[in-house]
Amino acid sequence: MLFNSLTYAIFLPIVVALYWVSPVKFRVPILLIASYVFYMSWRPIFILLILGLTVVNYFFGFYISKSENNKKPWLIAAVATNLVTLCFFKYAYFLNDSLGSLIKPLGMAPPAMAFDIVLPLGISFFVFEFIHYVVDVYRGSAPIKSFMAFALFASFFPTQIAGPIKRFQDFIPQFLNPAKFSIKDLDSGVSLILMGLFKKVLIADNLAFFVQGGFQHPELFTGLDLWLFTYAFAFQIYFDFSGYTDIARGSAMLFGYKVPINFNLPYLAKNIADFWHRWHISLSTWLRDYLFIPLGGSRVSAKWKVYRNLMITMALGGLWHGAAGHFLVWGIFHGAMLGLHKLFKDGREWLSDNGYSFVSSAVDSKLGTALSTLFTFHVVCIGWVLFRADTMATAGEILKKLFFMDTVFSGMPSYAAAMNLPSINYPLIYPAVFLLLPLLAISHVLMGYIDKTNWVARSPKVIKAAWVCALMLMILVFSPDKSPKFIYFQF
Amino acid sequence: MMVSKNSILKTLLSSFAVLGLGMFLAVDAGFRIADKNLHLTDPHNSPIRSLIWWTAKGYLAEPKAPDIVLLGSSLMMTAHHAGDATKRNEIVNEVKHFHSTCMEDFLAQKGGQKPSAFSFAIAGQMASDAYLIARSLLVGDKQPKVIVYGIAPRDLIDNTLPSPASTETFRYLDRFSDFSDIALSARTSANEFIQYGLEKAIYTLSHRPDLICLQHKFAYSLAPFGKDAHTDAQIKTPFALRAIARMDVPDDNGANELRIGPYDKATEPFRDNTTEYRHRYAYIKQKTYKSQLSYLNKLMSLCKQQGIQLVVVNMPLTPGNVSLMAPGFYDQYKSTVAAMARENGAGFLDMNKQDAFEQKHFADTVHLNGLGGVQFFKLLSDELALDRSFTAALSATQ
Structure with missing residues (x-):
């Protein structure tokens, strides 16, 4: 069911009306059922996938939270379950083809896929939400007690197919203290x-x-x-x-x-790092919190490791968009641009510290800001060529x-x-x-x-x-x- | 606690979204009233330069009603265009060439006076489309004396047709004709019914094409290029880009995009489309077949009622194509159509003559090439000249 379809134009008002006319205790079940109906409207069979992952991650959350000494193995198992599911559906063909091109010079052919794999809608988004959940529980957040709340967090139909990638700490309180109907x-x-x-x-x-x-x-x-x-x-x-x-x-x-x-008006970004603070914010913050920081982030012993972390984060971020070489190259391109930006930023600081503060002043001037915005836009555009x-x-x-x-x-x-x-x-x-x-x-x-x-x-x-x-x-x-x-x- | 009606109304009226909806309904009503009185829109105009748009435009521009109108799908359309291109030995522009030179000349040779024959044959035309064209356009001072309708099983059983209302012909004619008597029966899916209901309720929605035409006019007046998109000017749009455009709007045909030249054996090898037709005939939707037969019956009744002589012509097909149909289906189709014609006082001519059409007359298993087109109209004219009802209708004064 597409947001820009007549079906959704009928589905949404019906669910909204049912939600508000029903007693409060029925509202979440209504929303959950509507979310599953929404998901099943594409391919009913995939309801098993989202339901299965919901059940598995719900229990992983509890095991991680309750284990005193064995938190890490449970976390690894949870993250691995999610990633293996994602990789199976999204990257099986890509990995097979990549393997094929690697072994082709040796005169070998990759194994033929025994079955067709259909990419389930929204899998990249809800899998990232599950990973966020188990990692945050591992880091000390309390797990969600209500299964219904957890199921709704993962399947909430407005964000089910293409995000924004939610954080359960923001979503669950809204579930626990449901809002009253407001004209606003x-x-x-x-x-x-x-x-x-x-x-x-x-x-x-x-x-x-x-x-x-x-x-x-x-x-x-x-x-x-x-x-x-x-x-x-x-x-x-x-x-x-x-x-x-x-x-x-x-x-x-x-x-x-x-x-x-x-x-947040991404094409007004003053530099490439600013662009990633404005573009697909829920994904870029996810990549920061669950990939860049665990890799060491920018607090590492050697400077080169920051560039390495940036590159790995953006390359994987690129691959997240699709199982194809051009997405990987797009990610690497952005990793390289972020690295260059960091070099430039460090250079500016060094110049300022050594009495050449006019460089920073020039860059921060109105003209400098306009030029850097224009330059950033063109860098992003070049990236879009790789993407498209x-x-x-x-x-x-x-x-x-x-x-x-x-x-x-x-x-x-x-x-x-x-x-x-x-x-x-x-x-x-x-x-x-x-x-x-x-x-x-x-x-x-x-x-x-x-x-x-x-x-x-x-x-x-x-x-x-x-x-x-x-x-x-x-x-x-x-x-x-x-x-x-x-x-x-x-x- | 009971909430009073006044309080609910007050709460709703405090919403700017509700107020916006109210404004929208007011604008819609205003547009309805203004358009009815001031005729702001032209329903004959179309944002899509479809074959029905080109042909209707051509028909309305005719100084008087032609004697004969040809109806049919691409089977009749290619016979007409390819046949005329071959007979005239010149390139024919398919969206501008409406008179059948072949038919006019061959009938003139038979009967002396040269009749005028206008072709309303359009690729993809179903029996329902033929009926709608007849009741919308072939009326009043534009009523012909004779309609020759070329038909084949595929024009009744197209398994890709969602409903009679889904064709471009229906959509276009519906804008200036009253189809309320078939509005529900011509639609089949829930989406179509909802869309129809919304269009009935919201005037702006039902007049979307008119407003898009205005948008195009406005954009072309501002845009520095592309002003000649609707003219015969040399179109420089690369074919690859037009192919992309046609994927989105398959019914759109530019002013000089559909052209056909005289038959040339060297450049026109036979195209074997057996696979396509095996698929078409394998999954015959009985519901579609019955529905289209009922429209054919309506066409026959309409002609009878209006005093138009209708001749239904069974179009030539290759024997290989006929053999793809389920055993007995082709004969059953022919006898059904022939019986229906008999009941309604229409003529029925079976032009699928194995001895008259060989493989060299076909461009593929169903469409005639230039050679076949000339042959078809020659034989058809021979047959029609012998048909008393046809000759009497043709010689009658209107």
Whole structure:
């Protein structure tokens, strides 16, 4: 059941109404049943997976908590159970293919897969929530006593398929002290859902149509064109995933539950580390808490180990997105950029300590901030090429054209370097992208101002109502007939 | 504690989301009233340049009703276009070429006066679509004297068809025709019923295509490029990109994208699509078959009622294709259609003549090539010229 489907538009109001008209003691069971119905609407058989992992992790939590001297073996068993499940469903083909390419030079073939493996929806997200749970219990948090609460934590349908990755310390108190119905939550929930749909169906889906042309056939375009496709994908993935998160958060809010934010205007990041504080926040904090810090984090004996930890964290973070080489390379790229950023930061500090503080002043000036924001955006965009391209060969072809602007620097006449996009007559999105992309860039900056000034909350009720009305009209009229799945559903 | 109605109302009215919904309903009602009175939208326009849109546009632009209208799926459509391209020895633009040169010329050779024959044959046209075209467009001063409807089993049994209401022809015609009598029977899934209910309730939703047309007009007026997307101008969009676009909007056809040239044996080898048809015939949905037969019956009744002479033509297929059907099915289909035609005073011509059509006349196991198209219309004209009902209808004054 997709958030941008008619089925969900019927399912959600029914569950919300049932939830609030029922006595308090029935509300959590209603939500749990609805969550399982939601999950089963895709492939009913996979209910066994989420239920099985819920039962296993529930008991692991207790064993870890109760064991005095044997906490670690229980933790290892719990983490291994989750990771083996994830690896089986998500990485079996990738590992088999990788093994195949390794042993091919020896004249050997990898073993044939005896059965087809279907990737269960949301597995990467709920497995990470389970790992967070058992690790935090190991670190001293009290385990969840109520099985129903634990089951709901893992299966809560608004966040079930693509997060945000919740923390049980934030979620369970909301379960123990259920919120009362409030108009404020209803209003916030509805406007978040509408905003999410607006981002997804109006912006991301229309850009998706444009983007796939460029990324599937880079040979048809010049470097200038490909920069446009890359910018378009940057906005597509942002509006797709942040749209999804808005719908998830809005849906949860209709039941009085708060789930964490996932995005904070990421393309206004001043550097790559700042970007990861603003992009997919629930994943980046998870990677920090359950991978980077356990590896030693930045408090290590030797400096090189920090870079190693960054690289391992980001490489695995890349692989988490998908079992493919280009995701791994995307992760390594970000690991390398974070390493370079750390070098730069350390260099700045050294310069400041040695009387060259003007460097820091220049970087922190308004112009310096604007330039570093622009630079960071382009670094992220280059990363997106690795992320979006279907193969490394395609990514290589696009990057080559982006950097060398193909004909511009190859001595060919300048007219040959002119963009090909202007000659594309239709579909409409091709000519319209020249207007759309600058508008999106402006809107991103504008959103920063709106957030900063709390403009929406301070607006008169009638303005907010007009905004809701306008969103409903725009979604109704301009959404494509066939809305593609959310990008992060595949992870 | 009882909560008073006033208190619930007060609580709900304090919500800006509820107020927003109220505003939306008010805007929708305003749009409904304004459009009904001021005719803000043009339902004949379409954001998708589908074959039904092109053909309806062509038909409405005709100065007067043609004598003959051809109906049918791609079987009739390719026979018409490929046949005409071969006969005229020129490239034919399939979204602009509507008059059947073959039929007009061959009938003229037989009967003296040259009739006008307009083809409403469209790829994927089901019997339900043919009926809807006849009742929506072939009426009033645009009513032809004769309808020739080319049909084959696949036009009644398409196993990929979710419902009669799911075709582009239905969706397009529904915008300016009253289909309320078949609104429920033409829909089959819960989603379709809900969508229909919502469209009935929300005027803006039912007028989405009109508003998208306005959006396109606005965007093209601002966009620096692409203004000639709806014209015959040389389209430079690379084929690979159009292929992607057509995956999302398969019914969209540009002004010069569908072209067919004269038959050339060297460049048109026979394409064996046996696998596709084995699949099509293997899973016949009886419900779809019965439903489509009932629309065929409706078409026949409509023609009878309107005084239009209908001739149902069983289209040529290769023997190999017929052999893919379940034993007895093809004969049962033919006798059912023939009996139905008899009951309604329509003609039935079986043009699947093994001795008249050889493999060299076919582009694949079902579609005729240019050679076959010319042959088909020649033989059809011969048969029609001998049909008294047809000649009487054609010579009648309107």
